[in-house]
Amino acid sequence: MSRSVTGMSVCSGVAVGPALVYLQQLPKQTLGSLASRAHIPQQQQRFLDAIAHLIAIYEKRLSQLPLDSVKLQTQAQLLEATLLWLDDEDMQQCVLDTIEQYQLTAVAAIDHVYSTHAAEIAAIADPYLASRSHDIRALGQRLCLYLSGQTTDITDIESPVILCCQDLSPGDFMLLDLTNIMGLVLRQCGLTSHTVILARSAGIPCLINCDFIAEGLSSGQNIMIDSQHQQLIIEPEDWRQQDNIAWRAAQLANQARYEHERLIPCQTLDGHAIKLRANVGNQQDIDNSRELQSEGIGLLRTELMFINALSLTDETVQFDAYYQAVMSLQGAMLTIRTLDVGADKPLKAISLGHEDNPALGMRGIRYTLRHQEVLMPQLRALLRAAHFGPISVMFPMLSQFEELDDLLDCLELAKAQLTALKHPFGELRLGLVIETPAAAMMLPALLPKLAFISIGTNDLNQYLHGADRGHPQLSAQFPILNPALLALMNTILQQAQHAGVDCGICGELASAPQATALLMGMGFSEFSVSLDCFGAIKSNILSLRLEDCRDLASSALSLPSLNALTACLNNFNHQAGLSNLSQ
Known part of the structure; x- marks a missing residue:
């Protein structure tokens, strides 16, 4: 008999297949277990066997990566670094000695040695070296999981599965072989986490905040992600699968319509042009956006492009990435956000240390202005790439007027440095991501x-409501479409229009099909959206009259209640005949 678990759908679609439960949790008794002296050679051999097993896995994964994009190059660098650590003779000898000296099991010795080594590296003053601690600790955990019978490694999934995790970091997501990931179920994850953004960009059906552990789900069980009803079905009956076949058919019909509309200019029924661009995180996304006939890139998240890079100080690597991007766009605008590290966006190359409240800590330009060794190579690389095509650059997390002056000074310094080196460069179109109430007020x-x-x-x-956007309960209680945010956005737009400065939207609200009419009615004419929602947003734009959208905005902006706003939008969208609101 089937059982269902409620979650939150963040990427539409249906997936049916075997579950792969990946929890990365060691049984507590394995960490403190002692081996008798007679068993020491056996435990030492178990450790060496585990090393050989993981080396084989990573070498195989590395050989499967076609190195034709920056995204894959950074994955390859991460795998190569992992192989070096696995093959480190000093580290291996330390574990072997620990097993013998303290009569520990292989699992207990690995946990002790790798955790100790990670803590020592984390304490190093050099932030680049300190950032390696996380990787070493994670590698030790994978060795322990293998020896404890949990043999699955997410880099070595060889058949199609629906991956079910407690959570999954953006870095781990980028190591997945997505050809074998039918769907993704996360027990704890915020609606706007960057893992969710990556899953949406990849078009993978995804449920978050879904407690599959409470239902006793185990690997191998047949499960179904039902995005329409926001449920995970364990051992689904035939009728459920048949019901979703009809829903999938409707989705396929939408996709066929999107393909038909792909080459049609993006404008409303009454002839008002709308700029529709794409949110991307790597070169493959940029190439996919060209297939969708995007009018360029409205947000390139550079922290995702280099999320697994081992260093962010190499100007040449960054220039090569931006050059490839700008050339592939053939004159269309490339809008790049400078490094936005911190909170839910950890990077391999940066160690931020512990923060009690990372969402309010060293994020975005707060970090890069304090770390010129990271900021300056990026600015120089952007300027050099702008010599070959149009680039807009926007700075994240600004909240003080002085920060903008400091950034502009850094930009002038970068130009002077390039001039001294006789490197050609172009001008950057300068902008800001408005994401703090302070920036809006200023x-x-x-x-x-x-x-x-x-x-x-x-x-x-998040900052307007004082509610963590990654919190499973609060992200639902304070949805992205709400009266307070709309009022602030309306004020921002009016101020920009008065100053003659272009104002667009690059956040997830732009990718919400149910909000398209309202946002256009408010006066927004530039949207940057996730790739999986691009067709739905464009289809809505083509189906609407701007005059009707303005009438909707006039009514909706006067509503103080979330429920009243939701009802108003649902009624308008229904009457407008929009059928693609479940993206």
Whole structure:
């Protein structure tokens, strides 16, 4: 008999297949277990066998990576570094000696040695070296999991599965072989986490905040992600699968319509042009956006492009990535957000240390302004790439007027350095991501220095409500579409229009099909959206009259209640005949 678990759907679609439960949790008794002296050679051999097993897995995964994009190059670098650590003779000898000296099991010795080594590296003053501690600790955990009978490694999934995890970091997601990932179920994850953003970009059906552990789900069981009803079905009956076949058929019909509309200019029924661009995180995303006939890139998240890079100080590596991106766009605008590290966006190359409240800590330009060794190579690489095509650059997490002045000074210094080196460079179109209430309040003073702004609705909503966007309960209680955020966005837009500065939206609200009419009615004409929602958003734009959207905005912006706003939008969208609101 089937059982269902409620979650939150963040990427539409249906997936049916075997579950792969990957929890990365060691039985507590394995860590403190002692081996008798007679068993020491056996435990030492078990450790060496585990090393050989993981080396074989990583070498195989490395051989499968076609190194034709920056994304895959950074994955290869990470795998190569992992292989070096696995093959480190000093580390291996330390574990072997620990097993013999303290009569520990292989699992207990690995946990002790790798955790100790990770803690020592984390204490190093050099932030680049300190950032390696996480990788070493994770590698030790994978060795322990293998020896404890949990043989699955997410880099070595060889057949199609629905991956079920407690959580999954963006870095781990990028190591997955997505050809074998039918769907993704996360027990704890925020709606706007970057793992969710990556899953949506890849078009993988995904449920979050879904407690499959409470239902006793185990690997191998047949499960179904039902995005329509936001449920995970364990051992689904035939009728459930048949019911979703009809829903999938409707989705396929939508996809066929999107393909038909792909080459049609993006404008409303009454002839108002709308700029529709794409949110991307790597070169493959950029190539896919060209297939969708995007009018360029509205947000390139550079922290995702280099999420597994071992260093962020190599200007040449960054220039090569931006050059490839700008050339592939053939004159269309490339909008790049400078490094936005911190909170739910950890990077392999950076160690931020412990923060009691990382969402309010060293994020975005707060970090890069304090670490010129990271900021300056990126600015120089961007300027050099701008010599070959149009690039807009926007800075994240600004909340003080002085920060913008400091950034502009850094940009002038980068130009002077390139001039001294006789490197050609182009001019950058300068902008800000408006994602703090302080930036919104300071906007009249900031706008004269800018060519454009883009509203980052995810963080702006988080800081406006004082509610962690990654919190499973609060992300549902304070949805991205709400009266307070809309009122603030309306003020931001009016101020930008008064100053003659372009104002668009790059946050997840732009990718919500149910919000398209309202946002256009408010006056927004530039949207940057996730790839999986691109067709739905464009289809809505083509189906709507701007005059009707303005009437909707006039009514909706006067509503103080979340329930009243939701009802107003649902009624309008239903009457407009929009059928693709479940993206």
